Amino acid sequence: MQLKTHLSPQTIVQEFSPNFVLFMLAIMFAAIFISSFCIGRYDISILQVIKIFASKFLSIQQDWPNAMETVIFKVRMPRILGASLVGAALAMAGTAYQGMFKNPLVSPDILGASSGAGLGAALAISLSLGVYGIQLMSFILGFAAVMLAYVISLKVPRDRTLALVLTGILVGTLFSSGTSLLKYLADPYDKLPTITFWLMGSLSTTSFNDVMVAFFPILIGSIILYIFRWRINVMSLSEDEARSLGVETGKLRLIAIISSTLMTSASVSISGLVGWVGLLVPHLARMLIGPDFHTLLPASGIIGAAYLVLVDNIARSSSSVEIPLGVLTSIIGAPFFLLLLSRQKGGWK
Template sequence: MTERITGKERAMNFLRKRKKEYLSIYPFVMLFIGIFLLSFVVGRYPVDIITLLKVFLSRVLPIDKTWSDTIEVIVFQVRLPRIIGAILVGAALSLSGAVYQGMFKNPLVSPDILGVSAGSAFGAALAIFLSFNTTGIQLSAFIFGILAVVLVYLISQSIKADQLMTLVIIGVLIGSLFNSLVSLVKYMADSEDKLPAITFWLMGSLSGIMQRDIKNISIPILLGIIPLYLLRWKLNIISLSEEEAKSLGLDTGRIRAIVIICSTLMTASAVSVSGIIGWIGLVIPHLGRFLVGPDYRLLIPTTILLGSSYLLLIDNIARTLTTVEIPLGILTSLIGAPFFILLLLNRGRS
């Protein structure tokens, strides 16, 4: 006689399964915490871990001060904004890449597929050419990044064809247009002043990030992350074919619009303060799928943790490897491309 399973037992089995799934994220949490603390310790002015913990605890506990004021300035005013910036930018780019790869059903899609990075690059280059201050450069980069995606979306809506393919094609065209405008601005820029500044910005860096920059980007990035996390189970459905998703009652057009809005907010905000940092939105989602699978309930937190940890680690290398800071875009390309090849080869063998 078949043993019947009660509702309580089914609920307990479900909770045990869910607990086991989320336990798989804990190693990535520990990795993130380790790299987070390491980022405060390393640098041209080293700070030992014991002193670092005392400095942090002194903000909430009455601890006798045995360190200099210089250490507090380095920890809270120099390294903390840069570390938080790397966390936000890494999380934004990696999550945007993960949701775009699922929505477009293409493993080679990255956050700049709809032209947001190219638009931001033109906005920043134009602002530097016009001698705007730092806030003006960031605002211009953010606005033109949003504008590029709006153009892609509006043009694609007027074309009666495969919606996803149309978005990709128009995104490539708009991106090419803005890249041409960047080249035009560079050609017109002063070769001794403006051109080096534009070139350095395009290579990506977090060296100039400050506390006000964190305040400016944290809200739009969180406004992008939270809706995507709340819609994580619908992202699993939209990764299926259009017919399957609609047969399950999903409004694919509405979900697609939400994904584009959230990803554009995150990417434009990240690029506006960091410049162009490639490969994170391409490599990290693949690594996340390799480690925890394609289920967005696990993939989203895993991708956020891995992306933040990865950019933190790259930034630590950039500011300590040589006497002159290396642009982040160079390092992410040098490390990301071979790693992506190895990841694909390993997946191919599996």
């Protein structure tokens, strides 16, 4: 195989097999994941990181302080795992939404999942329910927002897909208004700063328990999406063509929405509102690996995980005060998304 001097995303799709691209993406993510343990105010070299991890499985004489292990396993590991999990979940949910609605501008926010989760978290903070209360309320209301949008869309007799998108936008606006009302009524010295910081997105307080709380819903949702991957491929056709191939479009759309919302709500419950991942990453993955959900879904997950880990590294190391994660994803995502669109000559498929 001869390498070309310039590889555009379209060239990569044509030049390499999807499985090879997936393998290279996995290596890239592994390198980012390991090197992220070196980033922070406490200096740790990559060699020390590898030795500390290896010492858990091999007999290696300890020549590093105990504080170094504490930083790696108690501080940085939960945060890096959380960023990987949230990034992968939002990217795969965005991929599923774009595929189901055949719309490149659809993301996990479009049906109100993020707005509902934001309202749930703001309500839990206002009621002083604690960390687990915030996670539970954000999860419940995020899921409720999407189900409300879906039920309302069933009342519209024509163009069910468009109806679902429009009702999702309306429900999202309603829930966002509720969040704004809670912020207006919140104690400006105690509750309001907490609500505002949470809504901007952050993984600064992420623990292993938080990761485990989100892991199982995200795992269940991603497995369901992968099981129905070939049917989602068929959904790229018209409704009539998909039905002629034996796909029950209504049931499949509901399954995909529930699975994607499960993943989105679980992610938002531990990270706050993190935008652009579910919109940007599916486009990049599609340009690198093609539109087949068999490889597109895992590719989106890997790229999403790597992307959010990188952004979180910037958030926690670029200044003396941590930058909110949602702010950074917007600053980075918007111009990068425009660049991707300008280079995508073949259109969206």
